[in-house]
Amino acid sequence: MGVAETDASTFWQPIDQYVAPVPDKIGTSDVAHVEALTDAMRLVDDKHGGGACRDAIAAQVRWSQQLLTTQMAEVTRKRLLIALADLHVVAGWSSFDLGMHTVAASYFKRALDLSRAGDNWALTATVLYTMARLHLHIGMPGVGLRFLQLGQIAAQSSGSPFMVSLICVNEAWAHAMMDNRRQMEQSLVRAADELHAADDNQPRRWPRFYGQGELHAMTGTAQSALPSADDALLDSARQNLEHSFTERGDEHPRSSALALPILALTDLRLGNIDAGLDRAGRALSAARQINSARIVDRLTPLANHLGAVATTGALDIQAGINALQGAS
Known part of the structure; x- marks a missing residue:
């Protein structure tokens, strides 16, 4: 049987758009x-x-x-x-x-x-958390915090310390983005306390993924997001982010890919140029492998800082990020 040359438009259109009956x-x-x-x-x-x-x-x-x-x-x-x-x-x-x-x-x-x-209170808290994360990502921490405060009510009603901890650590991120260090630190303490008190054997559907790895990752993310962060806080952020990779292993590749640009940038801000560039290169590689606009967005602050580093390696990675963002 011969193979005829055809235009791609012959095949990309769907055969049907019907919804099967129930x-x-x-x-x-x-x-x-x-x-x-x-x-x-x-x-x-x-x-x-x-x-x-x-x-x-x-x-x-x-x-x-x-x-x-x-x-x-x-x-x-x-x-x-x-x-x-x-x-x-x-x-x-x-x-x-x-x-x-x-x-x-x-x-x-x-x-x-x-x-x-x-x-279902636990699921309601989860939904409010997702709505908050969307607003944190687009730079609206005040709106995100309000969703998290509502989520905290639902989380406490659910009786799940896992959910309460998840909400608290994200509240810390929102406070950090608004440069509220005291509130950030209070939220981080409570997040750690709630997770410590949680029973790992407790059956839970939401939040299924949350544990020490996510707590470390979000703690480091919050600490690094504080505009007035000093070197001591940035070093704590670096350590928390590194712990998150150890805790998670290879189970959650997108979560790790989202944390890598933050860790690379934190290293660079601390003057750890070699480590920062190594992680920046790995962050770019991960962004190329996972189909996620969020990961690509996370590369923007890193790309901006790479321009200030201005070594050949830094500028090569910056060019790669710019090309990836231009193609997305």
């Missing part, structure tokens, strides 16, 4: 299917970035939300509400990761409504 009646096994797909998509998003799975997750949202129109027992309906809320969180997070901030906010808003309808 059953007239569902049970817990149908909801478990949604939960399993959500977990699988979350893992792909975490490992490969939002660009690897966002559209697949959005398609799953379009199909799954139809399940609300079917017949089911009340216990199934409540579980479905929670499952759909979690699916919307993953859809929003992958959209956020691609820089689709308005779309992400819409998914998070729907997730918030669903989590409240499902009466």
